[in-house]
Amino acid sequence: MSRPSFVLLGLLxxxxxxxxxxxxxxxxxxxxxVLQKGSRIAAVTLSWGGPGAVPHRYEAGKQQLEDAFGVELxxxxxxxxxxxxxxxxxxxxxxxxxxxxxxxxxxGIISTIGGSDSIxxxxxxxxxxxxxNPKVFLGYSDTTVTHFxxxxxxxxxxxxxxxxxxxxxxxxxxxxxxxxxxxxxxxxERVGKLLPNTDxxxxxxxxxxxxxxxxxxxxxxxxxxxxxxxxxxxxxGHLIGGCLEVLEFLKCTPYWPTLAxxxxxxLFLETSEEAPSPEYLKRFLRNLAVQGVLxxxxxxxxxxxxxxxxxxxxxxxxxxxxxDILQGEFSLGHLCYISxxxxxxxxxxxxxxxxxxxxxxxxxxxxxxxxxAVS
Numbered sequence: 200m201s202r203p204s205f206v207l208l209g210l211l212x213x214x215x216x217x218x219x220x221x222x223x224x225x226x227x228x229x230x231x232x233v234l235q236k237g238s239r240i241a242a243v244t245l246s247w248g249g250p251g252a253v254p255h256r257y258e259a260g261k262q263q264l265e266d267a268f269g270v271e272l273x274x275x276x277x278x279x280x281x282x283x284x285x286x287x288x289x290x291x292x293x294x295x296x297x298x299x300x301x302x303x304x305x306x307g308i309i310s311t312i313g314g315s316d317s318i319x320x321x322x323x324x325x326x327x328x329x330x331x332n333p334k335v336f337l338g339y340s341d342t343t344v345t346h347f348x349x350x351x352x353x354x355x356x357x358x359x360x361x362x363x364x365x366x367x368x369x370x371x372x373x374x375x376x377x378x379x380x381x382x383x384x385x386x387x388e389r390v391g392k393l394l395p396n397t398d399x400x401x402x403x404x405x406x407x408x409x410x411x412x413x414x415x416x417x418x419x420x421x422x423x424x425x426x427x428x429x430x431x432x433x434x435x436g437h438l439i440g441g442c443l444e445v446l447e448f449l450k451c452t453p454y455w456p457t458l459a460x461x462x463x464x465x466l467f468l469e470t471s472e473e474a475p476s477p478e479y480l481k482r483f484l485r486n487l488a489v490q491g492v493l494x495x496x497x498x499x500x501x502x503x504x505x506x507x508x509x510x511x512x513x514x515x516x517x518x519x520x521x522x523d524i525l526q527g528e529f530s531l532g533h534l535c536y537i538s539x540x541x542x543x544x545x546x547x548x549x550x551x552x553x554x555x556x557x558x559x560x561x562x563x564x565x566x567x568x569x570x571x572a573v574s
Contacts, residue, residue, distance in 0.1 A: 225435075225436065225463050225464075225556055226437050226439075226459075226460055226462070226463075226464070227554075228350070228353055228354055228355045228553075228554035229333045229355065230333070230355050230571070230572065231307075231333045231334045231335045231336075231354060231355060231573055231574065232306065232334070232335075232573060233384070233385060233573040234268070234270065234306060234307050234385050234573070235385060236268070236270070237269065237270070238270045239270070239271045239304055239305055239306055240264075240270050240271065240273065240308065240335075241272075241273050241275055241295075241299035241302070241305045241307070241309070242273065242274050242275065242278050242311050243275055243278060243292070243295045243296050243299055243309070243310060243311065244275075244277065244278045244279075244280070244285055244292060244310075244311045244312070245292050245296060245310055245311075245317045245320060245342060245344075245345060246292075246310075246313055246314025246315065246317040246342070247282065247285070247312055247313065247314030247341075248281060248282030248284065248286065249282070249311055249312035249314075249363050250278055250279045250311050250312070251279050251281045251282050251285065252282040253408060254279065255410050255413065256363050257279070257362060257367070259367045259413050260311075260362035260363050260365070260367030261362060263366050263367065263368070263372055264309075264362065267372055267377055268380070268385065272309075272362070276291075276295060277291045277292065277294070278295065278311060289316070289317075289319035289323065290323045292317070292320055293323030296308070296320070296324065297323075297324070297325055297328050299334075300328050300329055300332045301328055301332055306334065307334055307337070307384070308335065308337070309336075309337045309338060309362055309366075310337065310338025310339075310361045311361060311362045312361050312362065312364055313338070313339065313340030313341035313342055313361065313364070313442075313471075314341045315341055316341070317341045317342065317344040317345065317445075318344050318448045320345070321344070321348075321452060321453065321454065324345075326348065326351055326352040327352075329348060329349055329352035330353050333354040333355075335356075335357060335384055335573065336349055336354075336357065337357045337359050337360070337361075337384070337550070338358075338359070338360075338361045339358050339359060339360070339361060339364075339365075339441075339469075339542075339543065339548075340364075340442050340471060340543075341445055342358075342361065343358075343441030343445035343449070344445060344448070344454065346358060346441055347441070347449055347454040347455070347456070348454055349553065350439070350454075350456065350460065350553060350554065351453070351454055355552055355553060355554045355555060355573075356552075357383065357550050357551070357552050357553070357572070358440075358441060358542065358551040358552075358553060359380065359383075359542070359548060359550035360376055360548060365546070365548065368417075368546065369412060369413055369414070369415055370413075370414055370415065370416035370417075371416075373398075373547030374398070375396045375398060375541070375547040375548075375549070376547040376548055376549070379393075379548070379549040379550045380550055383550040383552060383573075384550065384573060386571070386573075387571050387573055389568070389570055389571055390552075390555075390567075390568035390570070390571065390572055391567055391568065392566070392567045393565075393566045393567060393568065395422065395424055395425050396422055396541045396547055397422050398419065398422065398547070399419030399421060399422055400419060400420055400422060400423075400541065400545055400546065400547070401418060401419050401545070402472070402505065402507045402509075402544065402545050402546075403417040403418050403507060404507050417546070420511070423503075423511060423514075424539065425538070425540055425566070426537060427537050427561055427564050428518055428522070428537065428538060429526075429532070429534065429535055430498060430534075430536060430537075430559060431535075431561050431562075432561060432562060433558055433560050433561070433562070434465075434497050434535040434559045434560075435463075435556060435557070435558045435569070436463050436464050436465035436497035436556070436557060437464050437465065437555065437557070438464070438465050438467055438500075438551055438552060438553055438555055438556075438557050439456065439460065439461065439464040439465070439466060439467070439553060439554065440465075440466045440467035440500070440551075440553075441467070442468075442469060442470070442471055442543070442544075443468050443469065443471075443475060443483055444470070444473065444475060446483070458490075458492065458495055461492045461495050461496055462495045462496075463495070463496070463497055464495075464496050465496070465497055465498045465499075465500055465557055466487075466493075466496055466498070467499075467501075467502070467540075467542070467551055468480075468499065468501050469501070469502030469505060469544060470502070470504050470505045470506070470543070470544065471505045471506070471544050472505050472506055473505075473506065474504070474505060474507075474508055474509050477516040477517045477519065477520035478520065480520045480521065481520040484499075484520075484521065485528065488524060488531065493524075493525075493529070493531055493534065496534060497533075497534065498534050498537070498559060499521060499525075499534060499535070499536050500537050500538075500559075500566070501517065501521065501536070501537070501539070501540065502539075502540045502541070502542045502543035502544075503539055503540065503541065503543065503545040504517050504545075505545060506544070514538070514539065517538065518536075521536055521538070522536070535559050537559055537566065540566075550572075552568065552572035555570060555572050556568070556569045557569065
């Protein structure tokens, strides 16, 4: 057998391997290669055609990404197509994704923006292409679909900022987000402790269609800290999750994880700017409990609820919804629960590496990543 064949065989075996930490097994995925200054990164439009609809916002994100990290952002063939054309051609969106993974001159891939219909890409995605060409893939919201494609292919992916929402931030990048991207994607060191953002947070919407808004910084609200609500001692698990509404889309598709993939995991969830209610969250978790998913997991990590219309006074209603499931309807007291975390549809956000081993420490009130996220 040739050397390339041995390498491929090794990657395929890793896909099915469990990482043993202590006496517990966790899912082990292939880590993509670390990004560095000079890396060429593909921008892919997988859902809403935002770059074609609001090109100046896309260009702002491109420029701020390149200036901060010294990389080159490369638009794929269909990245900048008109939004209506993008809507009609999911196969072209998937083609750009596959081309980016296969291209040896592309080192990483970032979603331009979310949306609501990347689920339509599933018939056109080749998991073998992703598995054979592991690369950093970054994005959030509707990009959850592609994260679960990466999960099925057996590679680590990264739930975090997109080009237009994140790197395109009004008036420059948030230092908290920039530091997380640098530490998670541009270093092979153990990521270590994740620190709560203390500079303030925002869900304010300044319409992108007005170019004048690009230079106006969004108003920040005081940081609230993280809420360690249920749990004790140290709880370890591999990270798995995404946007609540998109996970609902994924149920019963080929990309929905098996019970083995959920086993011993820490489920990270966040809600979009459409502001699904606490009752919506409760129904979602009730379904996971009946599936037998939650009883196999180690805990739930909830991001700050999305939606500009949801006030901080309402955040506790989401906590109560979770507790209604864990303590009221099901006997799930073994699950730890932390809320108010800085990821998802609230800025600034930290990067969540899908599949990486994390630890929630209820004695120290801390959350850490126990390994590097890239190789």
